[in-house]
Amino acid sequence: xxxxxxxxxxxxxxxxxxxxxxxxxxxxxxxxxxxxxxxxxxxxxxxxxxxxxxxxxxxxxxxxxxxxxxxxxxxxxxxxxxxxxxxxxxxxxxxxxxxxxxxxxxxxxxxxxxxxxxxxxxxxxxxxxxxxxxxxxxxxxxxxxxxxxxxxxxxxxxxxxxxxxxxxxxxxxxxxxxxxxxxxxxxxxxxxxxxxxxxxxxxxxxxxxxxxxxxxxxxxxxxxxxxxxxxxxxxxxxxxxxxxxxxxxxxxxxxxxxxxxxxxxxxxxxxxxxxxxxxxxxxxxxxxxxxxxxxxxxxxxxxxxxxxxxxxxxxxxxxxxxxxxxxxxxxxxxxxxxxxxxxxxxxxxxxxxxxxxxxxxxxxxxxxxxxxxxxxxxxxxxxxxxxxxxxxxxxxxxxxxxxxxxxxxxxxxxxxxxxxxxxxxxxxxxxxxxxxxxxxxxxxxx
Ligand code: SF4
Ligand code: SF4
Numbered sequence: 001x002x003x004x005x006x007x008x009x010x011x012x013x014x015x016x017x018x019x020x021x022x023x024x025x026x027x028x029x030x031x032x033x034x035x036x037x038x039x040x041x042x043x044x045x046x047x048x049x050x051x052x053x054x055x056x057x058x059x060x061x062x063x064x065x066x067x068x069x070x071x072x073x074x075x076x077x078x079x080x081x082x083x084x085x086x087x088x089x090x091x092x093x094x095x096x097x098x099x100x101x102x103x104x105x106x107x108x109x110x111x112x113x114x115x116x117x118x119x120x121x122x123x124x125x126x127x128x129x130x131x132x133x134x135x136x137x138x139x140x141x142x143x144x145x146x147x148x149x150x151x152x153x154x155x156x157x158x159x160x161x162x163x164x165x166x167x168x169x170x171x172x173x174x175x176x177x178x179x180x181x182x183x184x185x186x187x188x189x190x191x192x193x194x195x196x197x198x199x200x201x202x203x204x205x206x207x208x209x210x211x212x213x214x215x216x217x218x219x220x221x222x223x224x225x226x227x228x229x230x231x232x233x234x235x236x237x238x239x240x241x242x243x244x245x246x247x248x249x250x251x252x253x254x255x256x257x258x259x260x261x262x263x264x265x266x267x268x269x270x271x272x273x274x275x276x277x278x279x280x281x282x283x284x285x286x287x288x289x290x291x292x293x294x295x296x297x298x299x300x301x302x303x304x305x306x307x308x309x310x311x312x313x314x315x316x317x318x319x320x321x322x323x324x325x326x327x328x329x330x331x332x333x334x335x336x337x338x339x340x341x342x343x344x345x346x347x348x349x350x351x352x353x354x355x356x357x358x359x360x361x362x363x364x365x366x367x368x369x370x371x372x373x374x375x376x377x378x379x380x381x382x383x384x385x386x387x388x389x390x391x392x393x394x395x396x397x398x399x400x401x402x403x404x405x406x407x408x409x410x411x412x413x414x415x416x417x418x419x420x421x422x423x424x425x426x427x428x429x430x431x432x433x434x435x436x437x438x439x440x441x442x443x444x445x446x
Contacts, residue, residue: 072117072327075307078263079237080215082148086301087326088120088265089113090312091136092127101128101135109319110139114147116323122310124152124185125166133173140175149174150181152219156195163203167212181238182213189226192233201235227253231260238263244271245299245344246383258305269300269309279384285343286336294325299340302331351378355426361418369406370418370428377435393439409436
């Protein structure tokens with residue numbers, strides 16, 4: 001019997017909540033199948049371990065001392081003042097049934113996370129083919145007052161009515177009177193100056209004054225300097241950003257956010273699934289932590305300037321694994337952190353020998369996105385992430401996204417302009433051909 005499938009277990013957790021007076025509890029293997037309070041402060045555990053049923057009677061203190069039961073970790077989300085769990089539920093990869101979220105699978109997953117102490121959920125208008133907010137709204141029934149709700153508005157045009165319609169629709173789909181964390185979706189420096197300063201901040205402030213949103217926040221896709229500028233604008237109470245083992249470019253701005261008491265939510269702590277796979281290079285980072293997703297989450301939680309690691313969970317198994325890790329409160333020790341940073345620095349240096357991602361080679365007259373191609377190629381050849389890189393490369397051909405607009409190397413006319421501008425003196429034309437061949441190939445063992 002699996003921990004998440006047991007009705008008795010849910011009852012057991014309720015008992016534990018009452019008796020421990022903790023926000024949440026979680027027990028690692030061996031799984032608890034049944035837990036019954038004997039008297040206050042004492043529990044009767046029946047546990048299953050490798051087909052053996054074991055009965056043990058432990059009081060609260062001894063169990064805690066043995067390190068087998070933990071409470072979820074919380075911190076204050078900057079200026080918002082919300083006390084939030086270190087794990088957030090990202091509602092962007094909920095299980096789908098056709099064009100809609102599969103409620104029968106998704107809602108129990110969300111409730112399981114809530115029961116384990118997760119109290120932050122993040123959605124957006126466009127997630128899950130526009131069905132994420134509706135699903136979150138349904139899952140919030142009975143939980144609304146305990147959960148911090150975050151969503152995003154992606155409209156950056158000039159029509160206030162269109163912007164407001166997005167907000168009204170979100171309120172209706174989430175079935176809430178007010179949204180706790182209301183984000184601009186994917187802000188960058190260009191939109192800060194071109195859209196937010198001249199108009200969107202006024203619309204946000206008006207919505208806040210009307211009580212429709214509680215905190216003005218933003219998610220972000222740009223570089224370190226742009227993020228510092230966004231932080232210094234003083235518009236935002238909380239930022240949601242990309243940060244993980246392989247993408248640490250915002251580390252400096254994250255620390256800056258903390259000095260301004262701005263909450264920091266990390267999306268993609270496992271690189272949007274990239275770090276779900278174990279490769280030889282990644283396994284060498286910290287061999288004691290066998291599983292790379294675990295190392296990735298522990299890495300993010302080890303940064304004291306981060307409040308929440310937002311995980312886009314798609315299965316109950318992922319929920320169980322993540323809440324177990326969150327409840328263990330495991331962060332990297334000082335020595336582990338030093339080793340991981342040293343190893344990452346070594347890998348980064350190897351990657352930079354190929355391309356630093358400086359963008360000096362752009363623009364290309366044919367609109368070839370040279371740094372994006374090399375970034376995917378480097379992730380494959382340096383970190384061993386061939387499957388991930390090839391999938392992204394194939395998806396890029398099918399759909400154009402904000403991240404990878406432009407075209408792939410087969411459009412290159414070999415004019416050579418890019419090579420004149422590259423400070424690394426990379427033979428770009430030759431390497432683009434190699435990258436295109438390797439990333440278009442089905443052979444994952446390159
Ligand atoms: S050589 Fe190819 S990639 Fe480079 S600038 Fe010319 S067309 Fe673009
Ligand atoms: S200029 Fe050179 S190093 Fe910089 S992104 Fe282009 S190819 Fe990479």
